[in-house]
Amino acid sequence: MAVVAAAAGWLLRLRAAGAEGHWRRLPGAGLARGFLHPAATVEDAAQRRQVAHFTFQPDPEPREYGQTQKMNLFQSVTSALDNSLAKDPTAVIFGEDVAFGGVFRCTVGLRDKYGKDRVFNTPLCEQGIVGFGIGIAVTGATAIAEIQFADYIFPAFDQIVNEAAKYRYRSGDLFNCGSLTIRSPWGCVGHGALYHSQSPEAFFAHCPGIKVVIPRSPFQAKGLLLSCIEDKNPCIFFEPKILYRAAAEEVPIEPYNIPLSQAEVIQEGSDVTLVAWGTQVSKVASRKEKIFFLTSGFSFLFQSVIKTGRLLISHEAPLTGGFASEISSTVQEECFLNLEAPISRVCGYDTPFPHIFEPFYIPDKWKCYDALRKMINY
């Protein structure tokens, strides 16, 4: 195992008749909905930049958490941070440029509201940001660190993997940094290229002692971020940056928690199990329930695969050593005899994330569709 990785993703079980022609007639299948989205039509001769390769489908307004407000993803993050600082007087937010509101506007208004000793800039130094955050957490105060882009988290890798993740274990539980949460924008954004598009979750999934969480929507983001902040273990919260503006839905104003260790079904079906997290979920989002896929939710995944016999996992991160390989390996251990087809992984290529070639690089709905088709017809 070596890791507990919490990812908000979804399991989609599709009802499929096996033949390709039947695909198009399936009602309610998220796949069909995804296909209804037209490609950008070019009216004039000049090239236009590609629009987003997906459409975000908002979830229905949540009723059980009180009054809601339409928020996009960065606003839902701000709301979570606002709630946290309001109820926990020890909580502080820090990182590069968070004081004026952050490069993605996630911390707008918080410094004015809570004071400059609680929302402040640090020097430009990721290893310092995380080390500093660990130190705050060691005293028991709540530390919410921001790393400006997940692509820049690597200078802090030592502090995260060698220190934060091991603090409790190596001290025999005398000390811990459980009240540390690291937030960072994650994933492709259309033009980010090598250093503004990475999805580094697999590096951290390999490290026992931390939790890695990736929301798929504003509602998820707020509830999961609040859970990360309150969780007694150091957490990394990756925020799909393409969703900061593109995803908007009704989100409760008051604090609420979405548990980090739980699985939900997005859409019931019987023929295929689909797993994804973050932006990938929107490739074929459905209106039904959501799923959080966790390693402790593996048992739920096994049940699903036992039922459907087919599993497709998709992520933007490169194929080799990506988290899909962990899921695939575990599922084949437990569900070997139930599999009707090889487990399919639709992922980024084993290259750095390119700039102009992004439309070809990303594991879009066409690649997922093609892989599904092959799997059904296996």
Place this chain on the structure above:
Amino acid sequence: MAVAIAAARVWRLNRGLSQAALLLLRRPGARGLARSHPRRQQQQFSSLDDKPQFPGASAEFIDKLEFIQPNVISGIPIYRVMDRQGQIINPSEDPHLPKEKVLKLYKSMTLLNTMDRILYESQRQGRISFYMTNYGEEGTHVGSAAALDNTDLVFGQYREVGGLMYSGTTSLELFMAQCYGNISDLGKGRQMPVHYGCKERHFVTISSPLATQIPQAVGAAYAAKRANANRVVICYFGEGAASEGDAHAGFNFAATLECPIIFFCRNNGYAISTPTSEQYRGDGIAARGPGYGIMSIRVDGNDVFAVYNATKEARRRAVAENQPFLIEAMTYRIGHHSTSDDSSAYRSVDEVNYWDKQDHPISRLRHYLLSQGWWDEEQEKAWRKQSRKKVMEAFEQAERKPKPNPNLLFSDVYQEMPAQLRKQQESLARHLQTYGEHYPLDHFDK
């Protein structure tokens, strides 16, 4: 900010200084006042004025091309209170510590020395897997520890155990248990020897990666400041660890975020085999402090009173003014880096002997005690016998105890044990049922 130029000017002025050689930077608001405002105010913009308007530095123009010479020939002077024979040089610097306290300092250092000898030997005999001695640096540990409050937080590197020794008599049991990794180890047998931790004494558990504790200590100090805890954080590291990026990060954060922290660098001349001439080209670690805007001092680390005075004053001001202090304690690592090292491969026996015989913190303090009439040969003999007995008792006890139950391999990874890990724990238990004879289960708690 004008770092190097101001520093160079101040160094020239301070040569022959009789007072503590604390480098005072000429910055408004730096002296003795709580600094709650950001260091740089927004400058008034005036295009008619010929003064520099750059936001990045507060300095005057100069029309002569001149590179600043790094002053390494005669560096920052070394503050000391006693000479090598333990005589007070300047009576006004004598901290006049009471007899009990000085005896406690002395006994802590000598007890540590005795424990070091015994545990080093025990590694050689295969009883423990690894050990690091503190020979020659005991003064840096106890001198600084004695200047702190009980609630102050300590982040160490690995060669500061004398501080923990100073703060309590149950320490021997704690050290032995950790080195043996037995059921009494507070760390539950997870780490190599000398990776001590003690929650009661606010001594954060040691980790092997170097300098990682530096930015962490800064964060802890920031939290202490916010909590109005009247606490300082002291962060120890060696001159080698000071080369790590984490050290740079820590210094810069402490200064910009105005944290009540003492950075205590033990400059003992070597990082394993690497001498300081290969570790840095500037004037040691103290000279870096002003570069970050940090009050800095260099002290004679083998002079317990100098270490004490500097730490005491740094503590007082760090807490009162919410700013960091850097103390570079010059000393010498008399022992090998660890039991995995044989330092005769890279330094001469003569060099080591000089420090052992001519400039040892324990000898110097003993001379002081003798001259005060607080100690004599009889007491010395009796104490050596007693301290050895104490150490041997703790040692034998620790050796007899079993190791913790192998189930403790799996706990504390997270606060709660995840299902996946429980499965792995069960899988090991089943494995041991069948193959247990191939494992040293006899030494472990059932």
